[in-house]
Amino acid sequence: xxxxxxxxxxxxxxxxxxxxxxxxxxxxxxxxxxxxxxxxxxxxxxxxxxxxxxxxxxxxxxxxxxxxxxxxxxxxxxxxxxxxxxxxxxxxxxxxxxxxxxxxxxxxxxxxxxxxxxxxxxxxxxxxxxxxxxxxxxxxxxxxxxxxxxxxxxxxxxxxxxxxxxxxxxxxxxxxxxxxxxxxxxxxxxxxxxxxxxxxxxxxxxxxxxxxxxxxxxxxxxxxxxxxxxxxxxxxxxxxxxxxxxxxxxxxxxxxxxxxxxxxxxxxxxxxxxxxxxxxxxxxxxxxxxxx
Amino acid sequence: xxxxxxxxxxxxxxxxxxxxxxxxxxxxxxxxxxxxxxxxxxxxxxxxxxxxxxxxxxxxxxxxxxxxxxxxxxxxxxxxxxxxxxxxxxxxxxxxxxxxxxxxxxxxxxxxxxxxxxxxxxxxxxxxxxxxxxxxxxxxxxxxxxxxxxxxxxxxxxxxxxxxxxxxxxxxxxxxxxxxxxxxxxxxxxxxxxxxxxxxxxxxxxxxxxxxxxxxxxxxxxxxxxxxxxxxxxxxxxxxxxxxxxxxxxxxxxxxxxxxxxxxxxxxxxxxxxxxxxxxxxxxxxxxxxxxxxxxxxxxxxxxxxxxxxxxxxxxxxxxxxxxxxxxxxxxxxxxxxxxxxxxxxxxxxxxxxxxxxxxxxxxxxxxxxxxxxxxxxxxxxxxxxxxxxxxxxxxxxxxxxxxxxxxxxxxxxxxxxxxxxxxxxxxxxxxxxxxxxxxxxxxxxxxxxxxxxxxxxxxxxxxxxx
Numbered sequence: 020x021x022x023x024x025x026x027x028x029x030x031x032x033x034x035x036x037x038x039x040x041x042x043x044x045x046x047x048x049x050x051x052x053x054x055x056x057x058x059x060x061x062x063x064x065x066x067x068x069x070x071x072x073x074x075x076x077x078x079x080x081x082x083x084x085x086x087x088x089x090x091x092x093x094x095x096x097x098x099x100x101x102x103x104x105x106x107x108x109x110x111x112x113x114x115x116x117x118x119x120x121x122x123x124x125x126x127x128x129x130x131x132x133x134x135x136x137x138x139x140x141x142x143x144x145x146x147x148x149x150x151x152x153x154x155x156x157x158x159x160x161x162x163x164x165x166x167x168x169x170x171x172x173x174x175x176x177x178x179x180x181x182x183x184x185x186x187x188x189x190x191x192x193x194x195x196x197x198x199x200x201x202x203x204x205x206x207x208x209x210x211x212x213x214x215x216x217x218x219x220x221x222x223x224x225x226x227x228x229x230x231x232x233x234x235x236x237x238x239x240x241x242x243x244x245x246x247x248x249x250x251x252x253x254x255x256x257x258x259x260x261x262x263x264x265x266x267x268x269x270x271x272x273x274x275x276x277x278x279x280x281x282x283x284x285x286x287x288x289x290x291x292x293x294x295x296x297x298x299x300x301x302x303x304x305x306x307x308x309x310x311x
Numbered sequence: 312x313x314x315x316x317x318x319x320x321x322x323x324x325x326x327x328x329x330x331x332x333x334x335x336x337x338x339x340x341x342x343x344x345x346x347x348x349x350x351x352x353x354x355x356x357x358x359x360x361x362x363x364x365x366x367x368x369x370x371x372x373x374x375x376x377x378x379x380x381x382x383x384x385x386x387x388x389x390x391x392x393x394x395x396x397x398x399x400x401x402x403x404x405x406x407x408x409x410x411x412x413x414x415x416x417x418x419x420x421x422x423x424x425x426x427x428x429x430x431x432x433x434x435x436x437x438x439x440x441x442x443x444x445x446x447x448x449x450x451x452x453x454x455x456x457x458x459x460x461x462x463x464x465x466x467x468x469x470x471x472x473x474x475x476x477x478x479x480x481x482x483x484x485x486x487x488x489x490x491x492x493x494x495x496x497x498x499x500x501x502x503x504x505x506x507x508x509x510x511x512x513x514x515x516x517x518x519x520x521x522x523x524x525x526x527x528x529x530x531x532x533x534x535x536x537x538x539x540x541x542x543x544x545x546x547x548x549x550x551x552x553x554x555x556x557x558x559x560x561x562x563x564x565x566x567x568x569x570x571x572x573x574x575x576x577x578x579x580x581x582x583x584x585x586x587x588x589x590x591x592x593x594x595x596x597x598x599x600x601x602x603x604x605x606x607x608x609x610x611x612x613x614x615x616x617x618x619x620x621x622x623x624x625x626x627x628x629x630x631x632x633x634x635x636x637x638x639x640x641x642x643x644x645x646x647x648x649x650x651x652x653x654x655x656x657x658x659x660x661x662x663x664x665x666x667x668x669x670x671x672x673x674x675x676x677x678x679x680x681x682x683x684x685x686x687x688x689x690x691x692x693x694x695x696x697x698x699x700x701x702x703x704x705x706x707x708x709x710x711x712x713x714x715x716x717x718x719x720x721x722x723x724x725x726x727x728x729x730x731x732x733x734x735x736x737x738x739x740x741x742x743x744x745x746x747x748x749x750x751x752x753x754x755x756x757x758x759x760x761x762x763x764x765x766x767x768x769x770x771x772x773x774x775x776x777x778x
Contacts, residue, residue, distance in 0.1 A: 037519050040518075041518060041522065073746075241516075
């Protein structure tokens with residue numbers, strides 16, 4: 020279960036040491052925007068050593084690497100892929116060809132290190148108009164792609180839109196990336212909410228993202244993690260309803276009924292599927308939900 | 312009659328101060344204090360020698376003491392807390408006679424029982440009248456409570472009020488009463504307001520400190536003490552202060568009201584008083600302007616003397632009724648002994664203040680600290696200085712786990728069933744060393760430069776010269 024992805028600057032030893040204490044499901048160790056060009060090699064060594072020597076426990080490790088049109092990406096991948104992080108996040112991904120090239124580099128590195136090819140997954144960051152336009156083909160471009168991630172800041176610039184807290188300017192992109200990811204059968208993550216001091220704004224933004232189908236949301240502040248986790252966890256009502264759905268289905272089966280209703284509404288397959296997913300998530304998070 | 316004296320020099324003469332005597336000062340003006348330096352400058356001019364400075368705390372602004380020690384004007388220091396250049400010089404062997412460290416409760420106990428005799432108390436007063444009634448809530452150098460000055464003013468042979476804000480007689484409210492005062496001196500300025508209190512106490516934004524604070528609030532909740540009548544004290548910095556941030560919504564949710572908040576008071580505790588989460592604040596010292604304004608105007612915000620705050624010689628003191636105290640540490644060992652006197656190299660950087668008093672009094676004594684600072688683990692085999700004995704400490708909260716003192720069986724059981732990340736303190740030490748490596752031993756081997764007196768008057772530890 021990956022509800023939150025917390026950005027950790029790759030050039031900050033103190034933050035790397037404590038990256039896993041903030042209760043985010045994943046950390047994104049960043050070699051890209053957080054790191055100035057003069058510090059790229061130092062950050063790469065620091066992140067490599069952090070992954071090698073620190074125990075992040077259950078927290079997933081994602082490493083954000085530099086874009087394909089820079090000289091850094093090969094070095095980033097060569098340093099990081101052999102350590103088998105959970106996911107690599109390529110940036111400014113524009114189309115399927117981009118992923119093919121990254122895929123090829125990773126194949127070579129994995130082969131060289133005796134790692135089964137395809138071990139390390141990808142979560143492409145789509146943050147250009149072209150990337151959003153090609154979201155579905157990117158999601159389908161390689162078996163490594165496990166999820167798509169929307170980056171609204173660069174996207175807004177590329178769209179020549181005005182970035183706002185209300186985020187109307189990225190409404191289409193949000194819908195489009197969710198649609199593409201779901202059609203391709205991968206997870207999908209929302210852009211961070213960047214006002215660190217606006218708890219109410221964060222809650223609204225995360226709740227909206229969840230409502231339109233995002234799996235989770237990235238964060239640039241440890242302070243945002245618990246609120247995002249809460250929004251993307253099934254609520255007690257969700258769990259109770261899901262349990263009732265499963266019980267009603269069981270009861271229907273026992274009575275040999277074809278159609279089952281609950282609280283005056285017919286229970287069809289999508290409702291059952293959703294209930295199953297809620298219970299699965301609840302079990303993973305230890306939130307109760309014992310019904311099989 | 313008039314107690315007014317023209318200048319400090321004349322007041323010193325009038326007090327009858329002689330070689331070898333003890334003079335006392337309070338620390339409410341903190342790092343903005345001018346009075347201790349002014350008094351000692353006049354004493355040096357008068358050619359007096361061999362004095363003992365009995366100060367509730369000493370800060371970097373008191374560095375001129377170094378020269379007075381070198382010239383033999385001052386040969387003894389007794390205090391509850393010492394930091395800055397003076398502390399460094401003492402650590403390196405400046406004084407022949409060891410400094411005597413006490414706690415904020417141990418000091419008034421020693422004064423009230425006569426173990427410490429003060430010949431002349433020089434009391435910096437932000438406001439005073441010509442008869443010596445004085446308070447800390449008015450004037451350009453307002454500092455709020457004058458709690459630490461009260462035992463000195465009651466017990467010293469002679470009491471000299473030093474003020475820069477002379478008011479018409481009679482001054483109310485008065486923390487120091489004219490019945491105890493011999494002389495009053497008006498000077499231009501008693502302190503620099505910028506160093507006296509901070510404008511606003513800032514809550515830390517360090518995510519590690521906030522994580523520790525969140526766990527600490529969860530420990531309080533799990534302890535079962537968070538109920539109607541709850542009482543609480545916390546420090547003014549880092550993770551300790553941040554505990555209030557997480558405690559507030561818990562109190563709100565439970566719909567209970569605390570009986571009192573205690574200690575050095577910050578704007579955050581004032582906020583909680585104003586929102587009704589506490590019925591009273593008992594204030595021995597104000598840390599920021601909001602606290603000063605509140606003690607001046609809010610009838611539920613009370614000044615308490617150091618004696619009432621924490622003296623073990625009093626019939627009871629506030630710490631005896633305290634439920635929870637949240638404290639810091641520079642080191643804590645696997646027996647839960649805490650060092651707040653020295654850094655990891657053995658240099659004096661602080662002192663007990665109210666640490667050991669509140670730890671002894673509170674039902675739940677929590678130490679909050681990161682697992683390591685820079686490259687040094689906080690949990691060690693043996694602390695360089697035992698400031699607070701481990702048997703008075705209930706729990707250590709770090710960002711990577713909560714270690715309960717196994718002596719506190721009830722808390723142990725409560726935390727175990729709470730879902731908090733509970734670990735053994737030895738495991739925390741090993742965890743820290745897995746990150747930092749086991750630190751090489753820096754144990755100062757020089758002669759004793761300070762004796763640490765526990766609140767009951769016994770010597771609990773010594774601090775040795777770093778050189």
